């Protein structure tokens with residue numbers, strides 16, 4: 001059986017996206033499994049809740065920026081991404097990277113007690129009370145819960161993450177056609193993989209998640225904007241590594 005060159009190319013593309021995800025996933029599943037029941041004590045929770053809005057945002061912004069840097073590495077190793085113009089790479093990352101951080105958060109989520117891995121242990125939404133954006137946290141946890149319910153394999157998570165990033169509908173792309181061709185190849189990869197895993201029913205559920213992500217992230221951008229208005233220094237002092245990463 002000699003697969004047609006296009007099928008061979010699709011399988012190679014699949015494998016390289018999965019490998020990139022493995023190399024840049026920040027936390028290995030085995031590590032997270034081992035820490036699953038390591039919960040914060042009442043005192044530790046109280047300590048987080050006593051932080052000022054600014055302090056807690058700064059703490060989270062650092063974590064998110066670090067997570068986004070792993071996503072940038074993931075994007076840069078998706079075949080074809082480096083071939084895009086610099087501006088288009090940045091456009092895709094500026095909008096898509098937080099969405100991939102959200103998708104990846106589901107790997108660090110424990111649905112049995114609705115806790116997420118944060119600062120070395122698992123905590124619930126109450127940990128983030130001092131952020132002053134309960135609705136965002138509920139939305140973040142709710143999305144993680146729903147993503148967990150799909151029980152994606154790491155390979156499926158890898159391909160789904162690449163589809164979230166390589167989105168030809170992003171505003172002000174210069175070479176939309178090129179992004180479209182990359183996305184089409186990745187869509188063929190995902191459907192090829194779901195067929196192989198005998199899980200075609202997952203296909204439409206994943207595409208529904210893409211639209212949920214978009215609305216969720218507009219809430220994030222709004223919150224981020226609200227926060228940067230009130231605490232301009234923090235955003236500029238913590239976020240620059242991300243932009244340095246985007247330009248290299």
Ligand SMILES: CNC(=O)[C@@H]1CCCN1C(=O)c1ccc(Cl)c(COc2cccc3c(C(F)(F)F)cc(C)nc23)c1Cl
Nearest residue numbers: 060063064067102105108116117118119140220221223224
């Ligand atoms: C397993 N851990 C993780 O996945 C995340 C990313 C890597 C590190 N990390 C955490 O430590 C973490 C885990 C769970 C939660 Cl709820 C948080 C706090 O999340 C946020 C607090 C403030 C703003 C957030 C915004 C906003 F608004 F900036 F866009 C957007 C997202 C999505 N999350 C925000 C964090 Cl920072």
